[in-house]
Amino acid sequence: MTNLTPILEAARQAAKLCYEVQQRHIVKSEKQGREPVTIADYGSQAIICRAIKQHFPDDAVMAEESGQQFRELVADEQKAQIVALISEILGVETNAEEIADWLDFGAGKEARQMWVIDPIDGTKGFLAERHYVIAVGLMHDRKPVGGVLAAPAYPNYEGGALFYAIDGKAYMESLSGTGEDRKEISASENADTTQLRTLESVEKSHAGMEQMAEVRELAGIPDDLLIKIDSMEKYARIAAGDGDLYLRLPRLNSDRGHSIWDHAAGVAIVFAAGGKATDVDGTPLDFSEGTTLKNYGVVVSNGRAHDAIIDAIQKVINKDTQ
Ligand code: AMP
Numbered sequence: 001m002t003n004l005t006p007i008l009e010a011a012r013q014a015a016k017l018c019y020e021v022q023q024r025h026i027v028k029s030e031k032q033g034r035e036p037v038t039i040a041d042y043g044s045q046a047i048i049c050r051a052i053k054q055h056f057p058d059d060a061v062m063a064e065e066s067g068q069q070f071r072e073l074v075a076d077e078q079k080a081q082i083v084a085l086i087s088e089i090l091g092v093e094t095n096a097e098e099i100a101d102w103l104d105f106g107a108g109k110e111a112r113q114m115w116v117i118d119p120i121d122g123t124k125g126f127l128a129e130r131h132y133v134i135a136v137g138l139m140h141d142r143k144p145v146g147g148v149l150a151a152p153a154y155p156n157y158e159g160g161a162l163f164y165a166i167d168g169k170a171y172m173e174s175l176s177g178t179g180e181d182r183k184e185i186s187a188s189e190n191a192d193t194t195q196l197r198t199l200e201s202v203e204k205s206h207a208g209m210e211q212m213a214e215v216r217e218l219a220g221i222p223d224d225l226l227i228k229i230d231s232m233e234k235y236a237r238i239a240a241g242d243g244d245l246y247l248r249l250p251r252l253n254s255d256r257g258h259s260i261w262d263h264a265a266g267v268a269i270v271f272a273a274g275g276k277a278t279d280v281d282g283t284p285l286d287f288s289e290g291t292t293l294k295n296y297g298v299v300v301s302n303g304r305a306h307d308a309i310i311d312a313i314q315k316v317i318n319k320d321t322q
């Protein structure tokens, strides 16, 4: 049994760092390829990897950012800002070289237990002050079995909510508290496809919006039940019963895969809450190799409505390939 407590604490500290970066307006995004990355991405990952190094020194880590990028892409002035923020939040002295080492902790290692980190999922949402999460998944033999999602913009929770799953159960509590309002959560029981509160990405470049709209139309999901929201907060909403369906079909002709760190934590939490997550044909999500899922799309639901949605997706996909 893995004790998640140090990772919950690290996720809270990482969320504090992200908040401070936003409040002090020192957020600056650099493009590496097509993806934005901010100093908060590095700071958040460093804090989480440091906790893994301290508490789970034998484990493997798969994380979105790397020490090399931090060393090479981040200007000295920004490195100094991250050093100062991490020192302040953790109450320990550190330096840029130690941070770069933390960022790479456990990378490339083979171990039965692997932590999967997206230090800021939904960076575009973070930059636009919409929704984002800090995500830490836990895999055993490459299967998601636990995870933590810190969601600073989660509705109805002042300061956001913290979600986690361990030993087959899912929980949520205030991100700003210390667990005093912890409660077990479960997915909704809504099976009527015309009532499904459906979650999709905000960013048009991230998913096949037209096909997803066709699926909703075919399944009878009214437009007013559609919620566009950044990040893995979509998974948290399904797990908490605050949403019923999350659709993620790829853009047509896109060969970009789904990164493992964009799904592992969310899938574990949804499973523990009684929901389902599969590919578009109902087959399991496959985390077994590399850094991307061996799947075409991702469909997440409360479980009750899953088969009906898979049917609708298959009809849309088959029509479009004929
Ligand atoms: P969301 O807000 O749910 O779209 O999730 C944000 C995540 O989507 C980020 O981690 C991006 O790296 C990822 N992403 C960006 N473009 C794509 C794409 N074409 N296919 C799949 N994921 C993407």
Ligand code: MG
Residues within 6 Å of the ligand: 118, 120, 121, 122, 261, 262
């Ligand atoms: Mg991400």
